[in-house]
Amino acid sequence: xxxxxxxxxxxxxxxxxxxxxxxxxxxxxxxxxxxxxxxxxxxxxxxxxxxxxxxxxxxxxxxxxxxxxxxxxxxxxxxxxxxxxxxxxxxxxxxxxxxxxxxxxxxxxxxxxxxxxxxxxxxxxxxxxxxxxxxxxxxxxxxxxxxxxxxxxxxxxxxxxxxxxxxxxxxxxxxxxxxxxxxxxxxxxxxxxxxxxxxxxxxxxxxxxxxxx
Amino acid sequence: xxxxxxxxxxxxxxxxxxxxxxxxxxxxxxxxxxxxxxxxxxxxxxxxxxxxxxxxxxxxxxxxxxxxxxxxxxxxxxxxxxxxxxxxxxxxxxxxxxxxxxxxxxxxxxxxxxxxxxxxxxxxxxxxxxxxxxxxxxxxxxxxxxxxxxxxxxxxxxxxxxxxxxxxxxxxxxxxxxxxxxxxxxxxxxxxxxxxxxxxxxxxxxxxxxxxxxxxxxxxxxxxxxxxxxxxxxxxxxxxxxxxxxxxxxxxxxxxxxxxxxxxxxxxxxxxxxxxxxxxxxxxxxxxxxxxxxxxxxxxxxxxxxxxxxxxxxxxxxxxxxxxxxxxxxxxxxxxxxxxxxxxxxxxxxxxxxxxxxxxxxxxxxxxxxxxxxxxxxxxxxxxxxxxxxxxxxxxxxxxxxxxxxxxxxxxxxxxxxxxxxxxxxxxxxxxxxxxxxxxxxxxxxxxxxxxxxxxxxxxxxxxxxxxxxxxxxxxxxxxxxxxxxxxxxxxxxxxxxxxxxxxxxxxxxxxxxxxxxxxxxxxxxxxxxxxxxxxxxxxxxxxxxxxxxxxxxxxxxx
Numbered sequence: 001x002x003x004x005x006x007x008x009x010x011x012x013x014x015x016x017x018x019x020x021x022x023x024x025x026x027x028x029x030x031x032x033x034x035x036x037x038x039x040x041x042x043x044x045x046x047x048x049x050x051x052x053x054x055x056x057x058x059x060x061x062x063x064x065x066x067x068x069x070x071x072x073x074x075x076x077x078x079x080x081x082x083x084x085x086x087x088x089x090x091x092x093x094x095x096x097x098x099x100x101x102x103x104x105x106x107x108x109x110x111x112x113x114x115x116x117x118x119x120x121x122x123x124x125x126x127x128x129x130x131x132x133x134x135x136x137x138x139x140x141x142x143x144x145x146x147x148x149x150x151x152x153x154x155x156x157x158x159x160x161x162x163x164x165x166x167x168x169x170x171x172x173x174x175x176x177x178x179x180x181x182x183x184x185x186x187x188x189x190x191x192x193x194x195x196x197x198x199x200x201x202x203x204x205x206x207x208x209x210x211x212x213x
Numbered sequence: 214x215x216x217x218x219x220x221x222x223x224x225x226x227x228x229x230x231x232x233x234x235x236x237x238x239x240x241x242x243x244x245x246x247x248x249x250x251x252x253x254x255x256x257x258x259x260x261x262x263x264x265x266x267x268x269x270x271x272x273x274x275x276x277x278x279x280x281x282x283x284x285x286x287x288x289x290x291x292x293x294x295x296x297x298x299x300x301x302x303x304x305x306x307x308x309x310x311x312x313x314x315x316x317x318x319x320x321x322x323x324x325x326x327x328x329x330x331x332x333x334x335x336x337x338x339x340x341x342x343x344x345x346x347x348x349x350x351x352x353x354x355x356x357x358x359x360x361x362x363x364x365x366x367x368x369x370x371x372x373x374x375x376x377x378x379x380x381x382x383x384x385x386x387x388x389x390x391x392x393x394x395x396x397x398x399x400x401x402x403x404x405x406x407x408x409x410x411x412x413x414x415x416x417x418x419x420x421x422x423x424x425x426x427x428x429x430x431x432x433x434x435x436x437x438x439x440x441x442x443x444x445x446x447x448x449x450x451x452x453x454x455x456x457x458x459x460x461x462x463x464x465x466x467x468x469x470x471x472x473x474x475x476x477x478x479x480x481x482x483x484x485x486x487x488x489x490x491x492x493x494x495x496x497x498x499x500x501x502x503x504x505x506x507x508x509x510x511x512x513x514x515x516x517x518x519x520x521x522x523x524x525x526x527x528x529x530x531x532x533x534x535x536x537x538x539x540x541x542x543x544x545x546x547x548x549x550x551x552x553x554x555x556x557x558x559x560x561x562x563x564x565x566x567x568x569x570x571x572x573x574x575x576x577x578x579x580x581x582x583x584x585x586x587x588x589x590x591x592x593x594x595x596x597x598x599x600x601x602x603x604x605x606x607x608x609x610x611x612x613x614x615x616x617x618x619x620x621x622x623x624x625x626x627x628x629x630x631x632x633x634x635x636x637x638x639x640x641x642x643x644x645x646x647x648x649x650x651x652x653x654x655x656x657x658x659x660x661x662x663x664x665x666x667x668x669x670x671x672x673x674x675x676x677x678x679x680x681x682x683x684x685x686x687x688x689x690x691x692x693x694x695x696x697x698x699x700x701x702x703x704x705x706x707x708x709x710x711x712x713x714x715x716x717x718x719x720x721x722x723x724x725x726x727x728x729x730x731x732x733x734x735x736x737x738x739x740x741x742x743x744x745x746x747x748x749x750x751x752x753x754x755x756x757x758x759x760x761x762x763x764x765x766x767x768x769x770x771x772x
Contacts, residue, residue, distance in 0.1 A: 053668050056597030076671040077680075083672045085665050092769030093687045102683065103673040136769035154673040 006190035011062035029188035032204035041212025052076030082156030088147035097131030219588025237622025241467035279430030295406035296512030315749035317706030324529025340545035363440035382417035404505035431615030434708035537739030578643035579700035582651035658692035694756035702749035
């Protein structure tokens with residue numbers, strides 16, 4: 001029986017034959033592995049490899065499994081890897097509720113049930129009742145929360161965080177960190193966080209890997 | 214994977230017709246045309262060609278038209294961007310000129326003709342007060358033997374084209390910083406731009422410039438409306454031979470098409486020499502550190518040229534519209550003495566069939582071109598390779614080879630397969646010319662799309678095609694519709710491919726309008742030219758209004 005959580009087995013990113021990073025780690029459900037390093041060290045490529053979007057210029061090897069499922073053997077859309085970037089990237093052509101409904105798995109059937117899921121997810125991040133809103137009319141902090149609610153409602157196996165707090169101002173940043181990490185813990189999602197910011201690593205509380213230094 | 218097919222299919226659809234067409238043109242020139250019993254290689258048909266009266270004059274006219282058009286319109290655009298880029302006036306003029314891009318060449322030519330003819334609007338406005346003319350003067354302005362009004366018509370259309378191509382290339386060079394830098398060094402506005410920015414811009418618009426040369430050396434519709442008649446430019450005579458019921462004329466037409474290729478190639482070679490001369494002058498100016506601060510005259514002239522080109526066409530279009538609604542309109546009255554809907558009412562029933570063909574051919578070719586462009590762009594992302602210079606040249610191939618030289622051969626091929634004058638053949642012929650524009654229009658917005666949206670959607674378990682349909686294309690609605698409008702406008706404006714492939718049985722608004730030119734009924738021409746103007750404009754109108762309407766509730770989707 002495979003271990004619960006995210007396991008990286010010799011996950012290696014190389015550019016033109018030069019190895020940028022190679023990781024073997026286990027991230028238990030609900031905890032965070034923080035990867036820190038200067039730009040160009042391959043942090044974002046690591047996320048891209050796990051998400052299934054590695055640029056053809058790079059090459060990636062190694063296995064990543066979540067709860068025993070080898071996600072690196074699956075196409076991107078079957079990995080169910082939730083990603084948060086530094087921008088909220090809400091789809092501008094859908095309402096807030098539309099964004100969440102788009103993320104909600106098709107296995108949740110029935111109109112009423114889907115609406116309820118969406119409303120609950122918004123309520124969980126303190127945005128109950130905003131489903132009809134145009135995302136462009138929200139504040140920066142609200143957008144970040146919608147992005148979080150959207151990724152959670154998609155029922156991911158794990159979370160990938162690509163410096164998701166770096167564009168928020170100080171106060172919001174602290175709030176969002178707590179919100180994201182507490183939601184991940186609640187649901188037992190393993191999290192891989194890449195960042196420049198030591199404070200992110202402190203707040204995450206898990207193991208920290210420094211690369212390319 | 215379907216995307217894998219994109220690039221090869223596109224290349225095939227672009228180069229196939231050109232290659233087959235050229236072969237079908239070249240072989241009969243040397244006597245090989247089995248359908249007509251020509252199986253022996255001979256050079257005799259070239260002798261026939263050079264015995265044609267004034268054939269050299271025709272060739273020289275075509276050569277001059279190509280070079281003069283390209284040179285004047287490029288100089289006007291270059292100096293205008295140099296002298297006015299970044300100013301408020303510049304963006305105003307840009308907005309005035311842009312719609313002219315979508316106007317078919319033939320409509321612009323009609324507009325100019327009704328403006329400058331001896332009985333045209335300009336003469337009416339100043340007569341008899343200034344000129345004393347009570348009847349139209351006996352002057353050969355339109356159809357002048359040197360082709361000057363034809364060149365003017367071409368220049369008026371190529372200025373918007375080259376201006377928009379230049380504007381598309383500008384963001385890729387640091388124009389603003391360079392302007393500040395050269396100004397700080399004491400260079401005049403124009404000199405600073407020409408020496409500092411232009412070389413990098415020109416490299417990117419070189420293919421469009423060659424497309425202008427190819428088009429102007431071999432133009433048929435503008436030449437038939439404005440050009441000299443005795444003799445006519447080469448391409449016009451070619452089309453007469455090609456459409457001759459005497460099939461043996463096809464040998465002559467083929468040799469003529471080869472001559473056309475030679476004329477266009479000569480014009481391009483001459484252009485290469487001009488480029489050299491330009492580079493030399495640039496280097497000289499840089500070496501001497503010529504500041505050229507006194508550039509007010511040049512700036513004024515360039516602005517005048519661009520404004521003149523745009524306002525002439527716009528005023529001509531207004532004249533066309535008035536003609537289509539006019540009753541009795543005697544010279545030198547500036548306005549008709551009565552207005553009537555009679556021309557419209559009698560013309561409309563006859564318009565139905567060509568309108569239908571125009572719509573079907575335009576929409577189908579644009580749809581296919583758009584699909585292929587999307588497949589190619591998706592494939593580029595998969596492989597991480599942008600197409601190289603070679604692939605882009607292939608893309609432009611149908612635009613830099615004179616249409617008449619390969620569409621004629623393509624026509625033979627279609628006759629051979631029994632597909633001449635069928636809708637699929639017409640759509641294919643239009644596709645060849647729509648495809649390059651569709652790709653170019655979609656390329657930059659496609660690359661500008663933030664692909665992290667795609668990754669986010671994949672994380673939600675959405676398959677690739679659903680991500681494209683639900684996320685990427687909706688977010689790119691505006692760009693996609695603009696591409697569609699441009700492709701449709703290109704198709705509406707196509708004259709020669711329509712005439713040769715439609716073979717008179719499938720006609721479009723443009724081919725009908727040009728056919729009316731000889732008759733000279735200004736009222737009917739007004740109606741047809743009005744539709745020529747209306748269709749592309751409607752396309753761009755939809756491309757602007759529809760996204761605004763669909764996404765009216767989403768502020769992030771507004772411009």
